[in-house]
Amino acid sequence: MSSYSWLKILALPAFLLPATTRAQVISGKILDAKTHAVLPFVNIGVLHKSVGTVADAQGAYHLSVASVSAHDTIRVSGLGFRPRLLRVQELQQQPTVELSPEAVLLREVKVKAKGFYKRTHLLGFKNPDASGTLTMSSNDLGTEIGSVINLSRRPTRVVNANFNVAYNHSGPLTFRVNMYRLRPDGKPSEEKLLRRDVIVTFGSEKGTISVDLTPDQLILDEDFMLALEWIDGPNQAQVKSNLAFVAGLGYANNDFYLRQTSQATWERTSVGAVLAGMQPKISFYVTVQD
Incomplete structure (x- = not known):
């Protein structure tokens, strides 16, 4: 094979490389899409695979993906924010995830008069x-x-x-x-x-x-x-x-x-x-x- 052919192979984009060459642990941060502040204790996990983790107090996370496919779906969710669904390979390419604030609709509850809750x-x-x-x-x-x-x-x-x-x-x-x-x-x-x-x-x-x-x-x-x-x-x-x-x-x-x-x-x-x-x-x- 010519040296030119070797150069062409080495220059392949990262997303075309075999999955086995990818990092087995994804490390990144979870941010507020509006303020860009870090979001602590956000849940990150592969749906239905028991592969997941929680971001720390500074919004940083480390997710092991050695046992899952690049096409499996990861869900990122935090209270008060709209959940995001990403493919494993998408998270590998962009490990910083921004979540958008979400208005929470509360279910109507019949509240009885003040003083009713006595027991x-x-x-x-x-x-x-x-x-x-x-x-x-x-x-x-x-x-x-x-x-x-x-x-x-x-x-x-x-x-x-x-x-x-x-x-x-x-x-x-x-x-x-x-x-x-x-x-x-x-x-x-x-x-x-x-x-x-x-x-x-x-x-x-x-x-x-x-x-x-x-x-x-x-x-x-x-x-x-x-x-x-x-x-x-x-x-x-x-x-x-x-x-x-x-x-x-x-x-x-x-x-x-x-x-x-x-x-x-x-x-x-x-x-x-x-x-x-x-x-x-x-x-x-x-x-x-x-």
Whole structure:
């Protein structure tokens, strides 16, 4: 082959090179398309592939794409911004992603007169002394665990969210508290009921983590799923083996779900009929007024 032919091959555009020559980890930043400010803790993941991550507090991310195709679809989403869908190869070529602000339409809720919400009580599996434990489903940022919360009266005002930690050997970890609307089949959707990112960091303590939700003025007339999503922590933290939440058996219909990382599919966890209908429950619950 002539030297001229070699030069022609070496000059091929990057998008014509074989996929095996591409970087296996995409690193970039997530920005606000309007202000160009960095966007912290944005979800980035390959749809339905359990390949994903979360941007850090400075908007930077690192996404491993070694196990996916260049033509797979990546979803980038953050609360208050319009999600973007990109092919893997598009993100490789332009790893800085800008998200446009999106107006959020709130579902109409019938609000009863001031002073109506007089009864304060707990909803969910609230036993802090249960003998079981449940863990996250992976060690990837964006891994998430949640429990369905069933309302006893409607409408209901949500006061705070509570999570019973059995142990944490990873050191300080940062989570996002999420509340998801349920689909007609009772499974969690991707629609969030909280209209701000509620971030909580806790260390190695054992016990109840309570998060104040009164600033959100959250009044609901529907069941929902309460979840914790791991978004930041020590490098290489083995969250799956080093962090566990209190769990036990109960009769209430508080199904719990897991997903491995950002944009992955929710998986319902069940062990079938146990002890005359009792099912495993994770100790996530809310304080409400109705």
